[in-house]
Each structure stands twice: as structure tokens, then as C-alpha cells.
Amino acid sequence: MNIGEAAAASGVTAKMIRHYESIGVIPKAGRSLSGYRVYTENDVHVLRFVRRSRSLGFSMAEIKQLLLLWRGRRPSKEVKRLATAHVVQLRAKIAEMRAMVKALDHLAAHCHGDERPECPILEGIASPGSVTEKARRMS
Amino acid sequence: MNIGEAAAASGVTAKMIRHYESIGVIPKAGRSLSGYRVYTENDVHVLRFVRRSRSLGFSMAEIKQLLLLWRGRRPSKEVKRLATAHVVQLRAKIAEMRAMVKALDHLAAHCHGDERPECPILEGIASPGSVTEKARRMS
DNA sequence: CTTGACCTTCCCATAATGGGAAGCTTGACC
DNA sequence: GGTCAAGCTTCCCATTATGGGAAGGTCAAG
Numbered sequence: 001m002n003i004g005e006a007a008a009a010s011g012v013t014a015k016m017i018r019h020y021e022s023i024g025v026i027p028k029a030g031r032s033l034s035g036y037r038v039y040t041e042n043d044v045h046v047l048r049f050v051r052r053s054r055s056l057g058f059s060m061a062e063i064k065q066l067l068l069l070w071r072g073r074r075p076s077k078e079v080k081r082l083a084t085a086h087v088v089q090l091r092a093k094i095a096e097m098r099a100m101v102k103a104l105d106h107l108a109a110h111c112h113g114d115e116r117p118e119c120p121i122l123e124g125i126a127s128p129g130s131v132t133e134k135a136r137r138m139s
Numbered sequence: 140m141n142i143g144e145a146a147a148a149s150g151v152t153a154k155m156i157r158h159y160e161s162i163g164v165i166p167k168a169g170r171s172l173s174g175y176r177v178y179t180e181n182d183v184h185v186l187r188f189v190r191r192s193r194s195l196g197f198s199m200a201e202i203k204q205l206l207l208l209w210r211g212r213r214p215s216k217e218v219k220r221l222a223t224a225h226v227v228q229l230r231a232k233i234a235e236m237r238a239m240v241k242a243l244d245h246l247a248a249h250c251h252g253d254e255r256p257e258c259p260i261l262e263g264i265a266s267p268g269s270v271t272e273k274a275r276r277m278s
Numbered sequence: 279c280t281t282g283a284c285c286t287t288c289c290c291a292t293a294a295t296g297g298g299a300a301g302c303t304t305g306a307c308c
Numbered sequence: 309g310g311t312c313a314a315g316c317t318t319c320c321c322a323t324t325a326t327g328g329g330a331a332g333g334t335c336a337a338g
Contacts, residue, residue: 004315014316015296034303036316045265052264057239060294069261076258080250083260087243094236097229100196104226111219119215121222122208125191126184143284153285154327173334175285199325 002032006039010047020050025064057090141171145178149186159189164203196229246270 007014018037020026026046029037046067053063062082069079103124110120146153157176159165165185168176185206192202201221208218242263249259249270263270 002316013296016294018318019295032303034316036303049265052267054294055239056243056264057236066261066264069258070265073256075254076250076256076260077252077254079258079260080247080252083243083247083250087240087247090236090240090243094233094240097196097233097236100194101226101229101233104195104222104229108219108222108226111215111222113216113219115214115216117212117215119208119218121215121218122205125195125205126188126209128191141285152327155325157287158326173285175334193325 001039001041001044003029003037003039006037006044006047009044010051012047012051017047020047020060023060025050025060025067056086058086062086140178140180140183142168142176142178145176145183145186148183149190151186151190156186159186159199162199164189164199164206195225197225201225 001009003014003017006012007017010017012020017026017029021028021037026043029039029043032038049067049070050063053066058066065082066079068074069082104121107121107124112118140148142153142156145151146156149156151159156165156168160167160176165182168178168182171177188206188209189202192205197205204221205218207213208221243260246260246263251257259270
């Protein structure tokens with residue numbers, strides 16, 4: 001299999017396959033006489049593993065670890081630790097983004113969104129302090 | 140005020156202030172005779188606006204727009220549209236990350252996390268298909 | 279007048295992905 | 309055998325927001 005076929009079979013673009021090889025996440029592929037990279041079915045499994053790990057949000061550094069753990073048949077404890085730490089990071093980011101959404105929803109709720117230039121959103125960003133509070137003060 | 144003072148007053152690092160200027164998000168600062176950047180109270184307000192917009196997750200391109208809308212006293216409709224579009228993006232990312240957490244929690248729940256190398260997490264990544272299903276098949 | 283803190287610009291690095299150029303290989307078709 | 313398109317190779321550049329660090333100029337206090 002050459003790189004294009006491996007890409008189609010794994011769902012990882014040829015460009016990314018070369019990149020993963022260059023950063024050492026996957027081992028260097030074999031080469032044909034003319035210098036083309038050659039892939040086996042097993043290499044494709046590895047590529048799929050990488051793609052799915054990416055879709056779970058793991059960084060390339062983490063995937064490198066996961067692949068080592070996989071290949072090395074290391075204790076599942078280590079895998080679980082890695083996965084759990086990742087989930088913690090994800091939850092933290094989710095919480096952060098939810099706070100953003102909450103704040104923005106709040107600001108937007110008070111914005112008329114019409115032709116007038118007065119905008120609680122901009123005002124809220126310029127000088128934070130509850131927009132509701134301001135609305136109250138103004139009434 | 141020189142850049143260090145403006146940084147302390149706004150909560151934006153001097154490095155970032157220069158960067159924001161270089162990409163045109165904030166106007167070029169005035170200069171002293173010796174070439175030092177000089178800032179006014181108003182410049183600091185702008186920097187704070189940028190910092191807070193960042194903390195709400197807006198990209199620099201969006202912040203550039205927000206600043207134009209702010210300075211230009213443009214219809215609040217435009218601001219609201221920008222903010223709402225951003226919230227949509229945030230919600231999409233949140234949903235994506237929650238799906239990741241859900242999948243990972245599911246995989247981790249079935250991983251003993253002990254010294255044995257069998258690991259439902261790795262297996263789940265290697266060949267997706269419900270881990271629960273596999274557990275059922277094996278029993 | 280020296281010294282330390284601060285300023286200037288410029289280059290480099292990060293993480294993951296992609297675009298695109300220049301040049302070689304392969305396979306098919308005539 | 310010759311040609312052409314498609315596919316491969318490497319190499320460089322761009323993205324986003326942030327920061328590290330070097331080389332050199334400036335300012336204020338001693």
C-alpha cells in the first residue's frame with residue numbers, strides 16, 4: 001500500500017501521515033525501491049488508532065504515549081490515568097466555555113439588537129459589573 | 140504612561156500590547172522622543188476591552204470588529220449578531236467536547252486500571268463499537 | 279558615571295493542519 | 309518507445325495567540 005491508499009483506508013490524510021511520522025508519533029514507514037512510503041494493514045490500524053484518539057481530543061503527545069502503552073502491553077492503570085487526566089482537562093475547558101456562554105447570553109439578552117448604537121454587550125465588555133445591575137440603576 | 144505601566148493597568152502583557160498593535164487590533168501608540176510607546180487612560184480602556192473580549196473567547200479578528208463597532212457607535216444589531224454567532228460556535232465546541240467526555244467516561248468505566256495489560260480504553264480506541272457490547276459478548 | 283530596570287526590534291517556538299511548488303515515479307494508452 | 313496524468317517525494321509557508329530570549333538603546337537613582 002502506498003501513502004494514498006493508506007490514507008483512504010485509515011481516514012488520515014497523506015499530509016498528516018507524513019507529519020505524524022516526522023514528529024515520531026508513528027514509526028518511519030518502509031520504502032519502495034523508488035522511495036515511496038509503503039504501508040501494511042497493521043500500519044493502517046495504527047493510523048486509525050491515531051485518528052480516533054484525535055477525535056477524542058487527545059494531543060499528539062498523549063497519543064504517542066497511548067501508542068506506546070498499546071504496543072507495550074503496559075498496565076491498564078497507566079492508560080486509565082492518562083485518559084482520566086484528559087477528561088479532567090476537557091471538563092475544565094467545558095466549564096470555562098460554559099461560563100463564557102453564560103456571560104454572553106446575559107449580555108445579549110439585554111441588547112435590543114436594533115439600529116441604535118447603545119449596546120449592553122459592548123458596555124458590559126468595556127466595564128464589567130452586572131448589566132442587570134446597570135439596567136436597574138437606570139430605571 | 141509607558142508600555143509597562145499600561146500593561147500593569149490593563150492586565151495585558153507588554154508583549155501582547157505590542158503584538159495587538161502589530162496586527163492592527165489597536166491603533167499605533169504614540170511615541171516619546173526616545174521612541175518609547177506612550178499610552179493614555181483611554182488606551183488602557185481599550186486594552187481592558189481587548190482582555191475581557193479574549194476572556195469571553197472572542198478571536199482577535201472578532202475583537203477587531205468589536206472595537207470598530209464600539210468606536211464607530213454602529214447599530215447594536217451588528218454587535219448582537221457577532222456575539223450570537225460566537226455563542227453558536229462555543230456551544231458547538233462544548234457539545235463536541237461533551238461527546239468526548241461521554242465516550243471517554245464510558246471507556247474508562249470498563250477499565251480495571253490495574254496491573255494487567257488488557258485495557259478497554261485502548262481496545263475501544265483501536266476498534267470502536269460499544270465496549271459494553273464487547274463485555275457482553277465475552278461473558 | 280555607573281548600574282539596574284525598562285524600553286526597542288527581531289527571531290524563534292508552540293500545536294495541528296493545510297496549501298502549494300518543484301521534481302521524480304508509475305501506469306496506462308497509443 | 310513515448311507521452312501524459314496522477315501520485316509520490318521534500319521543502320517552505322501560513323494559520324492562532326502567546327511567550328522566550330537576544331542585542332542594543334534609555335532612564336533614573338545613586
